[in-house]
Amino acid sequence: GQVTPAEQKYQGAPSPLAKEPMHQTSNPKAPPMTQAEFDRARQIYFERCAGCHGVLRKGATGKALTPDLTVEKGTEYLKVFIGYGSPAGMPNWLTSGDFDAATVDLMARYIQHDPPTPPEFSLEDMEKSRKEYIPVAKRPTKKMNNYNINNIFSVTLRDSGEIALIDGDTKEIINIVKTGYAVHISRLSASGRYLYVIGRDARLNLIDLWMEKPDNVAEMKIGLEARSVETSKFKGWEDKIAIAGTYWPPQFVLMDGDTLKPRKVVSTRGMTVDNEYHPEPRVAAIVSSHQKPEFLVNAKETGKIWMVDYTDLENLKTTQIDTAKFLHDGGFDSTRRYFMTAANASDKIVVVDTKTSKLAALVPVGKTPHPGRGANFKHPKFGPVWATSGLGDESIAVIGTDPVKNKQHAWKVVQSLKGQGGGSLFIKTHPKSTNLWVDTTLNPDPKISQSVAVFDIRDLDKPPQIIDIAACAKIADDGAKRVVQPEYNQKGDEVWFSVWSAMNKQSAIVVVDDKTRTCKTVLNDKRLVTPTGKFNVYNTQHDVY
Numbered sequence: 002g003q004v005t006p007a008e009q010k011y012q013g014a015p016s017p018l019a020k021e022p023m024h025q026t027s028n029p030k031a032p033p034m035t036q037a038e039f040d041r042a043r044q045i046y047f048e049r050c051a052g053c054h055g056v057l058r059k060g061a062t063g064k065a066l067t068p069d070l071t072v073e074k075g076t077e078y079l080k081v082f083i084g085y086g087s088p089a090g091m092p093n094w095l096t097s098g099d100f101d102a103a104t105v106d107l108m109a110r111y112i113q114h115d116p117p118t119p120p121e122f123s124l125e126d127m128e129k130s131r132k133e134y135i136p137v138a139k140r141p142t143k144k145m146n147n148y149n150i151n152n153i154f155s156v157t158l159r160d161s162g163e164i165a166l167i168d169g170d171t172k173e174i175i176n177i178v179k180t181g182y183a184v185h186i187s188r189l190s191a192s193g194r195y196l197y198v199i200g201r202d203a204r205l206n207l208i209d210l211w212m213e214k215p216d217n218v219a220e221m222k223i224g225l226e227a228r229s230v231e232t233s234k235f236k237g238w239e240d241k242i243a244i245a246g247t248y249w250p251p252q253f254v255l256m257d258g259d260t261l262k263p264r265k266v267v268s269t270r271g272m273t274v275d276n277e278y279h280p281e282p283r284v285a286a287i288v289s290s291h292q293k294p295e296f297l298v299n300a301k302e303t304g305k306i307w308m309v310d311y312t313d314l315e316n317l318k319t320t321q322i323d324t325a326k327f328l329h330d331g332g333f334d335s336t337r338r339y340f341m342t343a344a345n346a347s348d349k350i351v352v353v354d355t356k357t358s359k360l361a362a363l364v365p366v367g368k369t370p371h372p373g374r375g376a377n378f379k380h381p382k383f384g385p386v387w388a389t390s391g392l393g394d395e396s397i398a399v400i401g402t403d404p405v406k407n408k409q410h411a412w413k414v415v416q417s418l419k420g421q422g423g424g425s426l427f428i429k430t431h432p433k434s435t436n437l438w439v440d441t442t443l444n445p446d447p448k449i450s451q452s453v454a455v456f457d458i459r460d461l462d463k464p465p466q467i468i469d470i471a472a473c474a475k476i477a478d479d480g481a482k483r484v485v486q487p488e489y490n491q492k493g494d495e496v497w498f499s500v501w502s503a504m505n506k507q508s509a510i511v512v513v514d515d516k517t518r519t520c521k522t523v524l525n526d527k528r529l530v531t532p533t534g535k536f537n538v539y540n541t542q543h544d545v546y
């Protein structure tokens with residue numbers, strides 16, 4: 002289907018591979034290019050094109066662009082496509098003003114050459130990059146600070162390559178910790194002691210929250226580009242094993258939880274659910290089973306969910322579940338038995354039963370679902386449900402999750418709510434709350450991207466209240482102030498939003514009182530540069546959402 006501007010914007014972030022040196026390949030049938038032209042085009046490709054077309058140009062949400070296809074089309078044809086775009090979602094790079102005519106010509110020639118392949122990254126490469134700043138023997142044996150660790154928030158400072166640890170009780174910054182470039186998500190160990198942070202540049206940081214001033218204790222590069230990390234949560238395995246997935250190379254690594262020592266690397270290359278080979282199935286969301294000592298790993302392009310048994314890394318047992326292509330983000334239902342995850346460009350929510358290790362359902366929803374980890378609540382009519390919003394349209398799909406007492410509604414969209422519009426990234430509620438919050442971060446209308454919709458769970462037929470979160474932050478600067486990702490405190494009586502401005506502009510975090518739906522506190526410390534994701538320790542540790 003057609004791709005909206007919000008969806009385009011979402012996939013268009015520059016890949017860290019843009020900075021990697023790679024050799025020019027020669028294709029005698031392609032139009033000539035100098036080494037300098039090739040290098041420039043390669044960088045532009047990784048900044049603008051790789052997100053949709055893939056590093057190897059084998060196609061993902063965008064079409065395949067390998068020379069066997071492109072040379073035949075020829076430079077003139079390709080220039081029209083690049084310059085003017087297509088209704089299917091290819092951006093109009095020339096008429097939008099992003100590229101000049103010379104750049105369009107350059108890219109049309111570049112994609113007729115063989116794609117340069119970034120280097121692989123082995124277990125040995127990982128081990129070589131690993132640093133243990135504080136070895137286990139020198140770490141605290143008990144909590145050395147007076148923080149209420151359960152209510153600490155780890156906040157992504159996207160463009161400064163740091164996270165802010167914020168005390169949720171006092172709202173004070175505890176520490177700003179250096180992490181990877183364009184840092185992406187934080188996850189907690191089962192005990193809540195260790196915090197894992199992954200950067201887009203595949204730098205993994207391990208932070209010990211027991212230290213007097215929590216800080217990095219270990220660090221490792223797990224590849225060249227990454228988005229996900231998780232830790233073992235099954236009884237008896239708490240804090241033992243960590244896992245991180247990479248976009249490049251397409252693989253995941255299992256590590257010791259307290260030192261990051263890499264133990265096993267597994268490639269995700271292989272067949273798609275349509276039985277075609279894919280050389281670059283990027284690892285998207287990873288969750289940790291509460292039913293078995295297993296991780297669930299989303300291989301985006303193949304549409305396979307790997308269940309990885311971590312009890313015996315030497316004799317590793319994995320199960321691959323065929324689902325739908327373009328797996329992205331997701332979380333558990335309220336019982337933490339079912340993994341609900343988006344196959345985003347397939348417009349589906351995939352449901353996996355982690356107890357039986359089987360696909361439970363594929364649920365068609367609105368265009369390009371994007372749940373984050375989703376939102377669980379009790380629907381007044383349909384019982385336990387899980388909800389997702391999306392990038393492609395304003396619909397919010399509410400899906401029944403109780404196959405025992407509400408069998409006829411299980412794995413069906415029982416209600417479709419109407420939000421403010423497309424461009425939504427995250428939705429959130431809390432077991433103690435009756436509010437369902439929905440952001441619209443990437444909606445092209447600033448009024449919509451700067452505000453959020455809040456539904457009353459007790460009466461979902463009532464239209465949502467719209468709250469202008471950016472206005473609460475009272476930022477004088479002009480420029481985009483995108484409001485992103487609701488996250489609750491431990492108690493479930495506050496919900497935190499990021500007001501995400503450009504790197505050189507003032508950003509903020511707005512804390513809203515959940516009951517009154519009014520702004521309560523604004524955190525606008527200058528060090529909070531481009532805050533996006535926020536991860537409350539307790540809620541992340543226990544999969545409360």
Ligand code: DHE
Binds near residue numbers: 015330373486
């Ligand atoms: Fe994310 C989660 C990938 C852009 C903020 N993001 C995820 C996950 C993946 C992913 C695979 C799930 C991880 C998991 O659960 O293990 N994100 C990508 C991309 O590939 C993409 C589209 C483009 C890119 O080049 O990176 C992308 N993401 C963004 C952003 O632009 C966001 C809004 C701002 C930012 O910080 O970069 C963003 N992504 C987030 C957040 C989460 C996330 C806050 C975790 C949400 C949660 O509640 O768990």
